[in-house]
Amino acid sequence: MKIKSLDPRINRIQIDADTENPQAMLHPLENWPTYEVFHQKKRGTHHEHVGVVHATSSELALAFAKEQFARRGETVNLWVVKSEDMMATDYSDADVFATTPEKSFRDPAAYSVKEKIDQWVAKQKNHAG
Amino acid sequence: MQDNIKQPLQQFILQLADNLLVMGHRNSEWTGLGPIIEEDIAFASIAQDQVGQAWNLYQLLESEFGFAHPDQVAFTRNEKEFYSSHLVEQPTGEYDFSLARHYLYDLAQLIRYEMLSRSSYEPLAKLAKKFHGEVKYHVFHAQTWMKQLMDGNEVSKARMQSAVNDVFPFAMGVFESVDGEEALIAEGIFEGESALKDAWMQQVGAQLLEWGYSLPQLAQPVLGGGKGYHSEYLQPLLDEMGEVFRLDPSAEW
Numbered sequence: 001m002k003i004k005s006l007d008p009r010i011n012r013i014q015i016d017a018d019t020e021n022p023q024a025m026l027h028p029l030e031n032w033p034t035y036e037v038f039h040q041k042k043r044g045t046h047h048e049h050v051g052v053v054h055a056t057s058s059e060l061a062l063a064f065a066k067e068q069f070a071r072r073g074e075t076v077n078l079w080v081v082k083s084e085d086m087m088a089t090d091y092s093d094a095d096v097f098a099t100t101p102e103k104s105f106r107d108p109a110a111y112s113v114k115e116k117i118d119q120w121v122a123k124q125k126n127h128a129g
Numbered sequence: 130m131q132d133n134i135k136q137p138l139q140q141f142i143l144q145l146a147d148n149l150l151v152m153g154h155r156n157s158e159w160t161g162l163g164p165i166i167e168e169d170i171a172f173a174s175i176a177q178d179q180v181g182q183a184w185n186l187y188q189l190l191e192s193e194f195g196f197a198h199p200d201q202v203a204f205t206r207n208e209k210e211f212y213s214s215h216l217v218e219q220p221t222g223e224y225d226f227s228l229a230r231h232y233l234y235d236l237a238q239l240i241r242y243e244m245l246s247r248s249s250y251e252p253l254a255k256l257a258k259k260f261h262g263e264v265k266y267h268v269f270h271a272q273t274w275m276k277q278l279m280d281g282n283e284v285s286k287a288r289m290q291s292a293v294n295d296v297f298p299f300a301m302g303v304f305e306s307v308d309g310e311e312a313l314i315a316e317g318i319f320e321g322e323s324a325l326k327d328a329w330m331q332q333v334g335a336q337l338l339e340w341g342y343s344l345p346q347l348a349q350p351v352l353g354g355g356k357g358y359h360s361e362y363l364q365p366l367l368d369e370m371g372e373v374f375r376l377d378p379s380a381e382w
Contacts, residue, residue, distance in 0.1 A: 032165065053167050057277060063270045064167035067174045 035061035038079040137309035139194045146186035147213040153179030204371035214354040216299035218363040229292035232271035233300035249317035297345040305355035
């Protein structure tokens with residue numbers, strides 16, 4: 001059984017509905033590569049990742065990104081990067097981040113400056129006394 | 130405003146708005162049927178911009194020239210009272226035809242708005258500046274596709290070349306002067322269709338050659354739309370476009 005659109009004007013790719021034996025083979029140009037889209041709201045602020053578009057070139061990706069992600073609200077700039085050019089860590093390596101929450105000494109808030117100053121003031125007093 | 134300026138000016142604005150409305154409506158026929166979802170959204174959005182620009186111009190006609198409400202003007206006139214060109218009323222055809230038309234039409238719009246942003250008629254200059262960014266995007270979108278498909282395989286190259294050839298005589302028909310245009314030129318309101326067409330031909334020619342297209346044969350422009358003479362395609366479009374509005378013209382939307 002083929003999946004058919006109810007709209008007679010639509011002639012989409014015919015995907016075999018037999019889930020036992022999926023024949024949904026895509027030919028190279030039927031699925032376009034993806035580009036990651038980064039959106040900047042105001043000049044000087046950082047770009048934020050907002051999603052992905054399918055495109056056959058970075059120019060076309062920009063043309064699509066503008067309508068997918070900059071149709072509403074403020075935008076001053078967009079970046080697109082081919083998804084396959086992105087370097088990423090592997091989820092199976094997520095243990096490299098495991099102890100991060102414990103390393104409070106990396107957090108400036110962990111140091112009580114007040115305490116240090118108090119000690120220093122006390123020392124100064126003793127010294128003078 | 131003197132009558133010898135007012136007449137051609139309101140006709141000029143009406144013709145501009147009619148072209149935008151019919152073009153926007155034709156382009157909107159691709160909504161839901163575009164080649165991929167991203168392109169579908171982009172093309173629908175461009176169509177929406179065009180209808181929006183038409184609406185702004187009809188509004189200007191209402192406030193400054195005593196025309197009826199924009200909905201009334203857009204949805205109740207028949208083809209004889211529409212001044213859009215034959216280019217915009219042509220059926221969508223295949224995507225190659227729609228893209229070639231999109232490119233040739235929007236590039237003309239971009240140059241037109243650049244000219245009008247210097248217009249001595251302030252309300253029009255203001256609108257032209259407002260629309261400029263939208264159309265700059267339309268042209269970027271169109272150019273990207275025109276380049277991409279001429280850089281594709283033999284099928285895409287052949288189809289794009291023949292689409293450009295087919296659209297070209299219609300595209301040249303967009304530059305149809307209104308009666309009394311010389312007064313608009315003399316007043317610094319608009320530099321004239323002929324100056325606009327020259328600038329457009331220069332850019333189209335250079336761009337097509339750069340992307341690997343052959344220049345289309347120069348044919349007679351398909352004119353007449355600006356005088357209310359249309360092909361068989363406009364009236365059915367108007368019937369469909371105004372169908373809901375005419376069920377109850379007094380309804381509040």
